[in-house]
Amino acid sequence: MTVQNQETADWLQSVRWNSLEDRLDLLDQRLLPDEILYLELTTSEQVWDAIKQLAVRGAPAIGIAAAFGVYLGIRGVNGSREELLAEAGRQCDYLATSRPTAVNLFWALDRMRARAEALLGPDSDTSVETAKELLLDEARAIQAEDEETCRLIGEHALELFQDGMGVLTHCNAGGLATARYGTALAPMYLAQEKGIALKVFADETRPVLQGARLTAFELQQAGVDVTLICDNMAGAVMAKGWVQAVIVGTDRVAANGDVANKIGTYSVAVLAKAHGIPFYVACPMSTIDLGTPTGADIPIEERHEDEITQGFGKRTAPAGVKVYNPAFDVTPNEYVTAIITEKGVIRAPYAENLKKLFE
Ligand code: MRU
DSSP states (O other): OEEEEOOOOSSOOSEEEETTTTEEEEEOTTSTTTOOEEEEEOSHHHHHHHHHTTSSOSHHHHHHHHHHHHHHHHTTOOSOHHHHHHHHHHHHHHHTTSOSSOHHHHHHHHHHHHHHHHHHSTTOOOOHHHHHHHHHHHHHHHHHHHHHHHHHHHHHHHTTOOTTOEEEEOSOOBGGGSSSSBSTTHHHHHHHHHTOOOEEEEEOOTTTTHIIIIIHHHHHHHTOOEEEEOGGGHHHHHHTTOOSEEEEOOSEEETTSOEEEETTHHHHHHHHHHTTOOEEEEOOGGGEETTSOSGGGSOOOBOOTHHHHSGGGOOOSOTTOOOOOBSEEEEOGGGOSEEEETTEEEOSOHHHHHHHHTO
16 A cells, blocks of 8 residues: 655545546545545555544545445456446445444445446346446445535534534544535534634544544634644533534434444533533434434444554553443433434434434
8 A cells, every 4th residue: 555645735635536546545544633645545455444444534434435445346357247246245245344333334335235236237238347437436426425415514504503602523523524524514614614703622532533633633724713622621611611512423323313423422412411502413314324223223343452552652551451442432312402414403302303304
């Protein structure tokens, strides 16, 4: 896997299809904010690794990368239509094993699988070469639609905010985690376009520091007023009256409105409730999983203990100490003031109102 330096753009695209080289260029988010480097990926195994190792992260961005990964995995097939269809299925199954919590990964892979079945099934006579091109187009469409979706989420979310408000966010649900704009950060970008001043507080988000390394970075680059705080400062900042709303992204919304997001989100939701501050969750429809009844049914990824004991190469805990390192937690629906999607703002009762969204 080679890397290449890129100049800082107005906004950084986390996933870029390079049509000249027929490869996937992925911004290596592990190196931010120090270095802006793109990985040049040519195989689905490299995409799997990049997702697993958090070079690309954030629910929608993972789905987009995986969709391109399917194309990279099938483009070398020179056999029959049946062979191409079987390989597309294998690649979808394989890429789905990279991370368990963000449902957007499975949503994007299901969409690629369905497209492959439509193109290569008995009701179609699309050639192998054309089917490959059309599968690449499908991955491109997933990315393009995500940009539009995030902008719409931002427009709906911005209706909940007023000029001068303090808004706290956790982890990174920004442009880096999506095709562009982000989900939770989309209203901040749109506010800036419209001259509405928001004061953003970014939790640093232990242990991988997506808030410090990514949210603070991308908002600062865009000129948004952002203040970085440690996770354990959120309560104190709320008690001072500096926060009028919390907004976060999510990796999966269960059918009853329970929400899985980066570890620490639940604590923020409890703090928000204790201070009478609304707690908003922003996500595309593809993050809502009516097939998962409650938060207790959402698989929560556990990651390596080194993230806590020697994150970023510096040992900060004794070797051999017992460690528990879940990457996500679940916020029960009673803490969620509203869920904001591209279709608008949804409030409780969630079981009923989320279901209606899909009717
Ligand atoms: O482990 P990560 O960095 O992939 O976790 C990301 C989050 O928890 C985000 O808040 C979520 O995926 C929403 S991104 C729009």
